[in-house]
Amino acid sequence: MAKANSTAEPKTVNNHHPDLAHEDPEKLKYYYYMMLLLRRFEERTSEMYVKAKIGGYCHLNLGEEATIVGLMAALTPDDYIFTNYREHGYILARGVAPGPIMAELFGKETGVSRGRGGSMHLFDREANFMGGYAIVGGQVPLAVGAAYALRYQEKPGVVIAQGGDATTNIGAWYESLNLAKLYKCPVLFFVVNNGYGMGTSVEAGSSEPDLWKKGCAFRIHGERIDGTDVLAVRDAVKRLRDKAEAEGEPALLDVVSFRFRGHSVIDADRYRDADFVRQGRNQNDPVQNFGAQLLEARVVDDAWIRTTAERVDREVQEAIDFANNSPDPDPKDMYTFMYATPVPNIPGPEEAIAAYKINKGEF
């Protein structure tokens, strides 16, 4: 679908035709399973939103499964990940259990952020998953800071600064690229190019629509890759993360994928032509396409595809049951975890309960 390029001279290096015969079949099966888990998790999340089990903002990764699973397949446990608010799939593919993720979306005490964060603020310290951020670009300077810390402390690992195409138009993104190169930070700017920032196309929002070129002012190497090809994403990330780790050389990946639905669950997507969306979903479905490839290469058979679908359905249902059966946070803990360290004047449990009652109209 897309071509890879360097900042110096556009060249086609990503006509990636993976030879499945040289791949570990167990890994291929895992990638398919994980992509399907993301797909189903997001479809059911949308359903739970409509049932008012989930409130607030909610953005889905439908269509971006290969981008996410390919990225995670290339990372090591030492690596850190900072993302935007469209992050359900990233934390799932990083290996965090679906139950606590769904519970977080439901705002429950058993959620990964103990119900305080919701859809846009998933976090897991053990997985080095440093969170979803609601402010476009807010995660990018933090990611560079973390990468600088790794370098300064001479620790292994790299940092992923994930963001969307529109994030490359934010001032903080440029400051981050500048410092990343200057201070030799092991960071990858992982740009999920789904063609749109809310209702604004890349072409309408970016004076340079070839996003992979946007690092050149900072002498940062850039490539465009096909984000619907899980193996292409994995291989490009692996190559660039290894270089970033060994040489402190940041890089920019422009990962092209197709957003299946509107910007968020409540966006009717009226600004995109219906035929364009239908065609995009049919042609660029990473889960369908990878499944067909595996079948054709006889890595799996129809029975395996069927039992994998059943397993995924079951696991997502179990996550929903877990979330449904979990307790809400106790109102008295409303201000707990507001700060990492104690600060003066933090409201106590009585004030928390009073605020809760006012909110419920009980005063």
Ligand SMILES: Cc1ncc(C[n+]2csc(CCOP(=O)(O)OP(=O)(O)O)c2C)c(N)n1
């Ligand atoms: C600083 C800032 N400006 C505007 C918004 C409103 N907003 C939320 S998401 C979004 C679009 C971002 O698009 P992109 O970076 O392409 O990511 P995608 O949603 O496509 O994953 C905007 C403008 C915001 N959250 N923060």
Ligand SMILES: [Mg+2]
């Ligand atoms: Mg976008």
